[in-house]
Amino acid sequence: MKTETELINGNVNLARRSFLRYAGAGVAGVGLMAAASSCHKDHTVTPTAGTIDVGSGDPGILNYAYALEQLEAAFYTQVILTPYSGMPTVELNLLTDIRDHEVLHREFFKAALGTSAIQGLTPDFSKIDFSSRAAVLGAAKTFEDLGVTAYDGVGYLVQTPAYLLIAGKIVSVEARHASLIANLLGVSFVGSDQVDASTGLNATNKPSVVLAAANTYLKTKVSAKSFS
Amino acid sequence: MNLFGIIEEIEKVDPEFNDRISPRRDAIKNMSSFGTKVALAAIPFALGDLFKKAYGAAASSDVIAVLNFALTLELLEATFYNQGLAASGLVKDTAYITYISNDENNHVKFLTSAITAAGGTPVTANDLAYVDFTAGGGKNNGPFADVFTNYQTFLAVAETFEDTGVRAYKGQAGNLLGNQTYLTAALAIHAVEARHASAIRYLRTSKYGASVTPWITSSASASNDTGIPQVDANYGGATPENNTTQGGVNLLTLPSIEGSTTSVAVASAAFDEALTQAEVLAILVPAFVNTK
Numbered sequence: 001m002k003t004e005t006e007l008i009n010g011n012v013n014l015a016r017r018s019f020l021r022y023a024g025a026g027v028a029g030v031g032l033m034a035a036a037s038s039c040h041k042d043h044t045v046t047p048t049a050g051t052i053d054v055g056s057g058d059p060g061i062l063n064y065a066y067a068l069e070q071l072e073a074a075f076y077t078q079v080i081l082t083p084y085s086g087m088p089t090v091e092l093n094l095l096t097d098i099r100d101h102e103v104l105h106r107e108f109f110k111a112a113l114g115t116s117a118i119q120g121l122t123p124d125f126s127k128i129d130f131s132s133r134a135a136v137l138g139a140a141k142t143f144e145d146l147g148v149t150a151y152d153g154v155g156y157l158v159q160t161p162a163y164l165l166i167a168g169k170i171v172s173v174e175a176r177h178a179s180l181i182a183n184l185l186g187v188s189f190v191g192s193d194q195v196d197a198s199t200g201l202n203a204t205n206k207p208s209v210v211l212a213a214a215n216t217y218l219k220t221k222v223s224a225k226s227f228s
Numbered sequence: 229m230n231l232f233g234i235i236e237e238i239e240k241v242d243p244e245f246n247d248r249i250s251p252r253r254d255a256i257k258n259m260s261s262f263g264t265k266v267a268l269a270a271i272p273f274a275l276g277d278l279f280k281k282a283y284g285a286a287a288s289s290d291v292i293a294v295l296n297f298a299l300t301l302e303l304l305e306a307t308f309y310n311q312g313l314a315a316s317g318l319v320k321d322t323a324y325i326t327y328i329s330n331d332e333n334n335h336v337k338f339l340t341s342a343i344t345a346a347g348g349t350p351v352t353a354n355d356l357a358y359v360d361f362t363a364g365g366g367k368n369n370g371p372f373a374d375v376f377t378n379y380q381t382f383l384a385v386a387e388t389f390e391d392t393g394v395r396a397y398k399g400q401a402g403n404l405l406g407n408q409t410y411l412t413a414a415l416a417i418h419a420v421e422a423r424h425a426s427a428i429r430y431l432r433t434s435k436y437g438a439s440v441t442p443w444i445t446s447s448a449s450a451s452n453d454t455g456i457p458q459v460d461a462n463y464g465g466a467t468p469e470n471n472t473t474q475g476g477v478n479l480l481t482l483p484s485i486e487g488s489t490t491s492v493a494v495a496s497a498a499f500d501e502a503l504t505q506a507e508v509l510a511i512l513v514p515a516f517v518n519t520k
Binding site: 065077080088094097099100101103105106107108111112148151153154155156157158160161162163164165166168169170171172173175176177178179180183188189190195197198199200201202204 | 231328333335394401405408412413415416422423424425427430441443445474477479482483484485499
């Protein structure tokens with residue numbers, strides 16, 4: 001398999017002069033993770049100005065996960081900082097657990113990616129009314145369901161067995177979260193919006209679909225052009 | 229689906245792939261004619277048909293073995309819930325348990341079709357000498373003797389089955405590395421089993437006085453958080469549920485909201501662990517099931 005030197009912003013074959021222009025966008029992290037580069041033939045992509053691209057190969061997938069975990073961690077941190085009106089202790093405890101899991105997922109990816117990590121992302125939760133239980137749990141359901149479809153949608157692209165296993169360990173917990181949120185909302189934990197009624201399989205989504213949704217909650221937009 | 233990638237990869241091993249099936253344009257056109265909203269089940273088999281036409285066999289025997297292992301577990305779960313729902317007066321949350329039962333039965337159908345389409349022979353109930361949910365090795369007098377007469381026992385066994393199934397799927401993921409069709413399907417089933425596990429735990433705690441979280445919250449001294457000592461093995465194994473090292477990173481040293489470190493409870497709950505096939509079989513055989 002041919003090994004290509006890849007740049008974090010999406011496997012673009014840049015001339016050295018252009019490389020310097022993109023150096024600020026996290027390109028410098030061609031570290032240990034990036035060395036385990038993709039053997040798939042990627043199609044040339046052009047980064048969109050102002051958007052952070054997760055990159056390609058396994059580091060790209062880990063950064064994709066890191067981006068989503070950043071979003072979830074930020075959301076639940078806000079939820080616990082400003083709990084919705086009348087939040088019962090049971091729910092506070094459960095949502096605090098979820099917050100702690102997402103924060104750990106975020107910190108794990110940050111530590112594992114090291115210099116290959118994308119930057120910290122700035123969320124945009126202006127559309128969410130944190131004082132409303134329905135709004136908060138509705139947003140939580142969106143994030144958790146989306147996260148499950150995101151991990152399961154890229155699993156087959158992971159080339160390193162250890163990373164696939166780690167992704168499996170995390171998506172397992174995200175699915176537990178998703179189920180719990182559905183329970184709190186009083187809707188089915190395997191509703192047909194997420195689980196196919198005839199096969200019993202959870203939906204999966206490709207990165208472009210996931211990020212289109214996630215970006216509505218992010219000031220810093222994220223792309224995954226090598227994984228469309 | 230990365231059609232470009234798949235077709236290019238096939239062409240690398242078989243340059244005549246294009247001519248062998250049909251002109252590429254028609255192949256793509258036929259795929260898109262399924263419509264924009266295609267059930268996940270349809271896509272793998274469309275591609276599977278292409279493989280079969282081209283090579284006469286769709287999946288390696290290794291892949292089929294993994295699918296049959298999954299099917300065996302789904303068969304056990306489906307049988308468990310079917311028997312539970314059929315036991316008069318047992319189940320108090322019929323709709324809730326029926327959601328789960330429907331999924332397990334659908335998983336059995338899905339995996340059976342997938343294995344058949346891949347050219348394999350799916351496991352069926354006829355291959356099993358017995359199924360014994362009391363964990364009595366076929367004598368129906370094991371530690372869970374009242375599993376179908378005592379709803380709390382039923383739910384406790386359900387919780388353990390789901391948690392164990394989730395671990396079993398994770399243990400097989402590596403065997404399907406890079407396999408878009410079957411790895412994606414396995415991950416998609418795994419996610420639903422994790423939903424089930426969470427839902428049973430939530431039911432037991434919110435309604436029946438148990439104190440389990442929807443996730444597996446272990447301690448440094450105990451991986452098993454169910455309160456049922458007989459199932460320690462389900463939460464143990466080479467990588468027990470209270471493992472707090474991932475990818476070489478000691479999770480306890482990572483910062484949390486509380487401070488510069490993370491607790492064992494959080495670290496263990498945030499990552500579910502795998503069981504190897506051997507570990508799963510040691511739990512199930514011969515206590516719950518054996519083949520003829």
